[in-house]
Amino acid sequence: MSLVSTFNPNTAQQVSMTPRAQAHAKKLLAESKHQGIRLAVKPSGCSGFKYELEFVTEPASTDLHYSITDGVDVYVDEKSLELVKGTEIDYTTEGVNQFFTFRNPNSQGECGCGESFSV
Numbered sequence: 001m002s003l004v005s006t007f008n009p010n011t012a013q014q015v016s017m018t019p020r021a022q023a024h025a026k027k028l029l030a031e032s033k034h035q036g037i038r039l040a041v042k043p044s045g046c047s048g049f050k051y052e053l054e055f056v057t058e059p060a061s062t063d064l065h066y067s068i069t070d071g072v073d074v075y076v077d078e079k080s081l082e083l084v085k086g087t088e089i090d091y092t093t094e095g096v097n098q099f100f101t102f103r104n105p106n107s108q109g110e111c112g113c114g115e116s117f118s119v
Contacts, residue, residue, distance in 0.1 A: 014085045015039060015076060017068050021091040021100060026071045029055075036073030038063065039089070041080040049083060051102050082106075 017025065025037055034055035044050040056075050059065065063075035076084060088103040 014064070014081060014087075015066050015068075015074050016088045017072065017074070018088065018090045021089045022069050022072050024091040024098075024100075025089075026069070029071060035059070036065075036075055038075045038077070039080065039084060039087070040077050041083045051084075053100055 029036065032055055034057055036056040036059070038052075038054050038056045038060075040052045040054070041049045042052055056063070056073075059075050060077065062078045064078060064081060066074045066076065068074055074089075083106055084102075084104060086105045090101045090103065092099060092101045
């Protein structure tokens with residue numbers, strides 16, 4: 001008996017996190033009792049789009065689910081997937097500031113302040 005696996009591009013792992021981002025997200029989720037984090041892209045800024053991360057209490061019907069590691073689930077709205085496909089989320093420290101950053105292979109450039117990106 002052989003098992004057949006069908007590739008579905010919507011459920012294949014499209015978003016990843018560095019170990020540092022995983023650890024920080026896991027800590028935030030444990031403290032908040034939320035189910036996961038949603039990565040979305042919204043029209044904004046001088047370059048066109050900006051990333052939004054928000055806690056997920058209950059996934060939306062249009063969310064695609066990616067289990068990053070035990071305790072960290074990322075949800076991506078289907079409309080945002082084409083813009084974030086292949087993105088790696090990192091957690092960066094610059095001086096006294098700490099924040100999530102995004103390495104997006106689809107990004108063609110960012111605005112000068114780093115608030116938005118273009119594809």
